[in-house]
Amino acid sequence: MTYVDCLRAAITALKANLLRSILTSLGIIIGISSVIAMVAIGSGAETRVKESIESLGSNIMIVLNGSRTTGGARGGTGSNVTLTEDDAQALQRDIPSVEVAAPAVQGRFQLVFGNTNWSTSVQGITEEYMIARNWHIDQGRTFSEVEYRSAGKVVLIGSTVAERLFPGEDPIGKVIRINKVPVQVVGTLATKGQTPFGQDQDDVAFIPLTTAKKRVLGGRWVKSNLVGSITVKVREADSVADAEKQVTDLLRQRHRIPEGGQDDFNIRNISQFLAARAESTRVMGILLASVAAISLIVGGIGIMNIMLVSVTERTREIGLRMALGARRRDILTQFVVEAITLSLLGGLIGVALGIGGSHLIAQTGDWPVLIEAQAIMMAVGFSAAVGVFFGFYPARKASKLDPIDALRYE
Amino acid sequence: MTTPLIRTETLSKTYHIGGGDVRALVDLSIEIAKGEMVAIMGPSGSGKSTCMNLLGCLDTPSAGNYWLAGEDVSQLDSDALAHIRNEKVGFVFQQFNLLARATALDNVELPLTYGRVPRRLRHQKAEKALAAVGLADRMDHRPSQLSGGQMQRVAIARAIVNNPHVLMADEPTGALDSRTGAEIMALFQRLNAEGITVIVVTHDEHVAAHARRILRFRDGRLVADEAVAAPVRAAEAVAAAAGAVEAPGAASAPLGGPLVPEAV
Numbered sequence: 001m002t003y004v005d006c007l008r009a010a011i012t013a014l015k016a017n018l019l020r021s022i023l024t025s026l027g028i029i030i031g032i033s034s035v036i037a038m039v040a041i042g043s044g045a046e047t048r049v050k051e052s053i054e055s056l057g058s059n060i061m062i063v064l065n066g067s068r069t070t071g072g073a074r075g076g077t078g079s080n081v082t083l084t085e086d087d088a089q090a091l092q093r094d095i096p097s098v099e100v101a102a103p104a105v106q107g108r109f110q111l112v113f114g115n116t117n118w119s120t121s122v123q124g125i126t127e128e129y130m131i132a133r134n135w136h137i138d139q140g141r142t143f144s145e146v147e148y149r150s151a152g153k154v155v156l157i158g159s160t161v162a163e164r165l166f167p168g169e170d171p172i173g174k175v176i177r178i179n180k181v182p183v184q185v186v187g188t189l190a191t192k193g194q195t196p197f198g199q200d201q202d203d204v205a206f207i208p209l210t211t212a213k214k215r216v217l218g219g220r221w222v223k224s225n226l227v228g229s230i231t232v233k234v235r236e237a238d239s240v241a242d243a244e245k246q247v248t249d250l251l252r253q254r255h256r257i258p259e260g261g262q263d264d265f266n267i268r269n270i271s272q273f274l275a276a277r278a279e280s281t282r283v284m285g286i287l288l289a290s291v292a293a294i295s296l297i298v299g300g301i302g303i304m305n306i307m308l309v310s311v312t313e314r315t316r317e318i319g320l321r322m323a324l325g326a327r328r329r330d331i332l333t334q335f336v337v338e339a340i341t342l343s344l345l346g347g348l349i350g351v352a353l354g355i356g357g358s359h360l361i362a363q364t365g366d367w368p369v370l371i372e373a374q375a376i377m378m379a380v381g382f383s384a385a386v387g388v389f390f391g392f393y394p395a396r397k398a399s400k401l402d403p404i405d406a407l408r409y410e
Numbered sequence: 411m412t413t414p415l416i417r418t419e420t421l422s423k424t425y426h427i428g429g430g431d432v433r434a435l436v437d438l439s440i441e442i443a444k445g446e447m448v449a450i451m452g453p454s455g456s457g458k459s460t461c462m463n464l465l466g467c468l469d470t471p472s473a474g475n476y477w478l479a480g481e482d483v484s485q486l487d488s489d490a491l492a493h494i495r496n497e498k499v500g501f502v503f504q505q506f507n508l509l510a511r512a513t514a515l516d517n518v519e520l521p522l523t524y525g526r527v528p529r530r531l532r533h534q535k536a537e538k539a540l541a542a543v544g545l546a547d548r549m550d551h552r553p554s555q556l557s558g559g560q561m562q563r564v565a566i567a568r569a570i571v572n573n574p575h576v577l578m579a580d581e582p583t584g585a586l587d588s589r590t591g592a593e594i595m596a597l598f599q600r601l602n603a604e605g606i607t608v609i610v611v612t613h614d615e616h617v618a619a620h621a622r623r624i625l626r627f628r629d630g631r632l633v634a635d636e637a638v639a640a641p642v643r644a645a646e647a648v649a650a651a652a653g654a655v656e657a658p659g660a661a662s663a664p665l666g667g668p669l670v671p672e673a674v
Contacts, residue, residue, distance in 0.1 A: 001523050001524055001526075002526065005523045012511050012512065013511075016510075016511045316507065319507075320503075320507045320509075321524070322468075322492065322495075323468060323495060323501050324495065324496065324520055324521040324524060324568070325493065325495050325496020325521055325524040325525060326492060326524050327488070327489045327492040327493075328488060328489070329489075403468050404463050404468050404469055407468075407503070407507070
């Protein structure tokens, strides 16, 4: 008997007991559709976390200045300024896993335009900072190399700042004052939204590092090489922890900190925290999917049950087929094909329902879902495997029947 | 002397049931030539069913030998026996044993699917076999849409579709009224006249009287091997009945063409 004949026989047999076939497939349908939906929800959540990591800048750590103790009073982080632009250059040059090390200074200033004003975080940055933190320009342009180098009187503003200072106006080309220094808005930054911790990342203004030190901050910053922070972007997510150690070692060496002495800097590793969150999301997804997979097994047992009933019911048919020349292998194939047809059909309906359900969840629950082709192929493959696994025993039972007994079976 | 179609030598079958041995068939040594029509008779438990199972290659003997068309089939494994049943033996059962959800044509094609005959050839052969039993106009009917006699005709078409050496019929008229039974026996006699060897297992003397030879069994042993001087001619009985009542088309339709489909 060819496989095509087997398939035709299987479809005839399944159609003969249509309601029973549908009810039997229901287990697989529910199993597969919930696997698809759960995986889609899991991947969607994972993607959302990944996106928020991307917005912070992926694989980054921030090196901040340490604290100084003056007369018993311990200053907070950043009170002891020891990081320099040379440190940043050294990190980028000497540690292979570091993609960029971006020095920056920061302060909080009142921005004034005409009769409106707004207090925001002003960052003095270099070109590397834009790369490290994954900032993009929305309108206008970024700073030119000359502006970076020679303290150009220019500023890039975040979307929140643009809304506050220029409601309904085009900010490009306007001149605002930061700490009484007039600077021209040359561009606006693409919106990033909130951090996973709820901070508004768009409430920010960037000026070249040189401008910040010479014109805005002034004082001790003017002539010195010192910076407020160094943002380090590592090439691979896996090497962040290693890189952190190398950065620590190199900075200790450069700052001549003796063995056992306290670091004069702090390293904040945000992306690692987020990676942990992504991992927990992933574990959650796996849990959901495995609950769904259990329902698939239950569905498979349902198929096995019905196939056993079917073999008993059709004992005479099996005897007849054997009398007409069916080998044991033919009978085995016929019933396995029947079980596979049952589960695969359930699988395909389940995939359709799963995709539909995912879209419904995405729309009604405003929840991100991501349907991957891989998950669909796995679900279909798994349902076929369920058919083989749970169909084999009943089919084997059928093929082991004695033709004489089977023909005489009432 | 030509090789007999069926030859057995001290063929025996013993069943082990509940610690004791039941000797269902004891030392059967017979020869059946090609073209014979033989009835196997005996009360239940006499060994006639066991004899048919062995001769039909559904079962293997406990002892002795069996040659079918010159080939020793007594020691073959189940796959080889399945192959022989498929090609050399046709079965007709009391309860017809048709697949309820398949059409007459699909039912007749069933042995051919196990013989791996290509689909188009299958259709041709099955159509020919159905025409030979007078059911050319019922090919797409399901068993539930056919009468008992028609169902048995489908079963006979299924048995002869592969040009078997021997047709084994187990109580073929047991589920039919006497007139339909006579039609079926007439069909067997016509097939036999065409050259097919027919073995009918029955407990009914009247059915057995259609054969030219009767093998009688009792307690697992062959007790009599009689030639029938004047077998009942079923076609005449059918014709006589049809004289009284107008003949149904199915009974007289096939008389024209060849009864046994030739190999295509």
